[in-house]
Amino acid sequence: MLFNSLEFVIFFVIVFFAYYKSYNNLKFQNALLLISSYVFYGWWDWRFLSLIIISSISDYIIGSLIDKSNNKKQRKKFLILSLLINLGILGFFKYYNFFAESFSDFISVFGFETNPFLLNIVLPVGISFYTFQTMSYTIDIYRDKMKANKNLLEFMTFVSFFPQLVAGPIERASHLLPQFGKKRKFDVYEFKEGAKQVLWGLFKKIVIADNCAFYANQIFENSDSYPGSVLVIGVILFAFQIYGDFSGYSDIAIGISRMMGIDLMQNFKSPYLAENIQDFWRRWHISLSTWFRDYVYIPLGGSQVDSSFRRSVNIIITFTVSGFWHGANWTFVIWGALHSLFYFIQTFYSKQMKTVKILPSNLVKTFNIIITFIAVTFAWIFFRAKSFNHAVNYISEMLSSSILANPTSHFKGMGSSVMPFVIVISLVYLLIFEISNRDANYSFQVGHFKAPYRTLIYCSLLLLILFFRATNGPIDFIYFQF
Template identity: 85%
Template sequence: MLFNSFEFIIFFFIVFFIYYKSYNNLKFQNTLLLVSSYVFYGWWDWKFLSLIIISSVSDYIIGRAIDENNNQEKRKQLLILSLFINLGILGFFKYYNFFTESFTDFVSLFGFETNPFLLNIVLPVGISFYTFQTMSYTIDIYRNKMRANKNLLEFMTFVSFFPQLVAGPIERASHLLPQFSKKRKFDVNEFKEGAKQSFWGLFKKIVIADNCAFYANQIFENSDSYPGSVLAIGVILFAFQIYGDFSGYSDIAIGISRMMGIDLMQNFKSPYLAENIQDFWRRWHISLSTWFRDYVYIPLGGSQVDSSFRRSLNIIITFTVSGFWHGANWTFIIWGALHSLFYFIQTGYSKNMKSVKILPENFVKVFNILITFIAVSFAWIFFRAESFSHAINYISEILSNTLFVNPITYFKGMGSSIQPFIIIVSLIYLSVFEISNRNASYSFQVGHYKAPYRTLIYCSLLLLLIFFRATNGSIDFIYFQF
């Protein structure tokens, strides 16, 4: 069930009405959320519900066992069991074919031939998200950062809470889980703010992401047919497609949750206004970047180790593993590793620029934002490409003399004449809100505008949303495949 579908609108308002009708009965509210979440997830394939139930029940039992055990060795064994179950399920469905094919390719270099057994299965939607969410729960109990929850209903609702189940934010149990033990009453102000944030998320998905996708998909899928100038534009369009798509999902999820009295963490904060790669990852997919910081980077020693080589290695490992989390393909691993390379380059650049006082501060800031956006967009090529060779060929064409070919004639035959105009207008809207609300909880803040301007903004965005939802239909979110 997609957020941008009519089925979801009907589903949500039925759940919402019953949910607040039962505000005095906490157990019923949580039961409703759990059943609704399973219906929401089972809409794709009900068979994969068993995986969520296994993760939920196993971590509930193991979490309590860790919490109630004082023997450190036994606690460690229980934690390893939890990690084995969660990573085992994730590895089987997401990475089995990748490792099998990679091993086959490796041994073939030495003249050995194998006949590998590959799985012909569909990747369960959202498995990477809820797996990391339950893993952090048992790890935090093991670290004595929180106590185990003794209410199975509350815990299973925490794992499967439908707004953020499929593509995050990846919530920490210490933040989200306690909210299911408190009664939630209707709050008109929270409802309004949640509705506005959901509306903005739908706009970013339907108007910005889906229209950019129309061109980006054609360009990447037929890259051999276009000059470097068109391919370069395709990269920029994909950069805004994936941002509008993923941050749009997060805005909808956070907004829906606010309407239901549940607070989710902020997941995006104007990432394309970041001044360096480190700043970018403080603003992009915040729930994942902080997860890798707390459960991979810091346990490796973080920046506290004495050796500069070890610190650099910790950064490379964290970025590379983050890339591998996104998909079972070498392109994702390279994408993650590239970000570690950019991190080192920009760190060295920043140290040198501190001694340069000639240039105006605002000029340096804008220049840093531009360079960071170019670096991030370059890495997106590997993220979007079907294979390593596809990415290399794509980059080679951009760096050729065809970069200076007029791209307009190539776009004329792709789609309607109004689409490029709408994309430009939409990106202007996005830029205005992102710049003016760079550090806000979400970028669509219009309360400071006078009433006529607010009305004009709402109406224009709504008309664009309705028109392109009717034109393009319901298109899957990119991160569903992760």
């Protein structure tokens, strides 16, 4: 069930009214959310509900066992059991074929031919998100950062909460779980603010992402047929496609939750206005980047280790694992590794710039934002490409002399003549709000505009959403595949 579908609108209206009709009965509210979440997920494939239930019940039990035990070795054994269950399920469905094929390719280098046994399995939607969410629960209990939850209904609702179930934000139990233990009443202000954020998320998804995807998909799927100038435009369009798509999903999820009295963490904060790679990851997919920081980078030693070499290794591992989390393909591994390379270049560059203070600070800041955007966009080629060879060929042609070719003629046969204009206007719209809300807690705030302008903004967003939703129909979110 997609957020941008008519089925979801009907589903949410029914759930919303039933939810607030029972505001005096917390147990019923949570039961309603749990059942609704299972319906929402099962709408895609009910068979994979068993995986969510297994993760929920196993981590609920193991979390309690860790919490009750005072024996350090026993607590560690329970934690390892939790990690084996969660990573075992994730690894089986997401990475089994990748490792089988990679092993076969590796030993073939030494002259051994094998026919790897591959599984014809479907990747369950959202498995990477809810698996990481439940893992953080048992890890935090093991670290004595929180106590185990004693209410199974509340815990299962926390794991399966439908707005953020299939694509995040990846919430920490310490933040989200206690909210299911408190009564939630209808709040007019939160409802309005949530509805505004849903509107902004739908705009980013339907108007920006889906229209950019129309061209980006054609260019990437037929990259051999286009000159470098078109390929440059293609990767830029993909950069805005994936941002509009994923941040749009997060905005909708956060907005829906606010309407229901639940607070979710901010997941995006104007990432394309970042001044360096480190700043980019403070702004892009914040719930995932902080997860890897707290549960991978810091346990490895983080930046507290004495050796600069060890610190560099920690950074490389964290970025590479983050890339691998996104998909079972070497392109994602390279994408993550590229970000670690950019991080080291940025660190060296920053040290050099401290000794040079000739240029105005605003000019340096603008230059840094542009360079960071170029680096991030270049890395998106590996993220989007079907294979390593596809990415290399794409880059080779993009950086060839054909980068100077006139791209205009190649777009005439792709779609309507109006669509490029709509994309440009939409991106300008996006840029204005990104700049004005660069350091805001939420990505859509128009309170600083006068009332007539606010009304005009809301109406224009709604009209564009309705027009392009009717034109394109509901299109899947990119991160459903992760």
